[in-house]
Amino acid sequence: MERISLGNTVFEGSNNSYLIPGDQLTLVDVGVSTDHVRSDLRNGIEAAGYEIADIDSIVLTHWHADHTGLAGELQAESGATVYAHTADAGLIAGDEDAHFAETEMRAQRFEEWGIPQESLDELTDFLSILNDLMGEDVDVTPVEDGDTIPAGDGELEVVHLPGHAAGLCAFAFEGNSGREAFIGDAVLPKYTPNIGGADLRVERPLATYLDSLDRVVDEQFSRVWPGHRDPIDEPAERARVIAEHHRERTGRVLDVLSEHGPADAWTVSAHLFGDLSNVHILHGPGEAFAHLDHLVEEGVLSRDGNEYALEDADVDADALVAVPETKR
Ligand SMILES: [Zn+2]
């Protein structure tokens, strides 16, 4: 398996595309649709001794443009079958209804969160640039948890890990170190993947994501290959650290409300993250919202209009965010 690093000046850091040689030449994730990334990917495939036309399958971890942008044009050139989870298939395909529903939801959430006009204008510009990076429409073959996809000389098993995106999937395989997986942005080496803002369609984003972190632990992967940066050799431990991070953040959200009184998601975000620009105008209040929403569901906060208030000043974040136990 070859890891092809794709430069990416739009989001933080570079993206990984993975090439699996064999009977079914397969690409996992493909990067944004820009000239720069296009040539990175072509060069990587050629350096491995193949051409675009040789690709049999393209497997996509989730719908974000930095993972899917080039899929349409690669499919047009190679005739490859493109696989993605059912929940993300419409957005990847370029389906108008799916995009319309997502845009409507954005408008509603941005108003609820209380994003001020100036920041909203900046975010709108950023999102329209992002939209162009989605590239050409794709004919998607939808897959579900537990499905298998032929890849290389073996197969990939679909492991649905919703949270960062509704259709985010890991693809598990028998690797050099044991059971390994391509894991997209479900767990990343340095960052805590954004939830709440990265895919507005995810219901109960924090609880959904925490369940997926549990699943990562249960799957006992010996190594995972993320959408960004280097492979992770202790995925269960990394999942535990990320859950721990969310527990701390829940504690900070409770502190903000206790110190400053009732607030909307934007205000809580400003206390947590300070001033925000470009995609962070989406990710900051989205992350705050994921935590606020969780605390409402847990009965700790009440929501009045767009503002959240503490119901009980004496709550313990440890009881509200489960952190999986891992064997070290
Ligand atoms: Zn993503």
Ligand SMILES: [Zn+2]
């Ligand atoms: Zn990503």
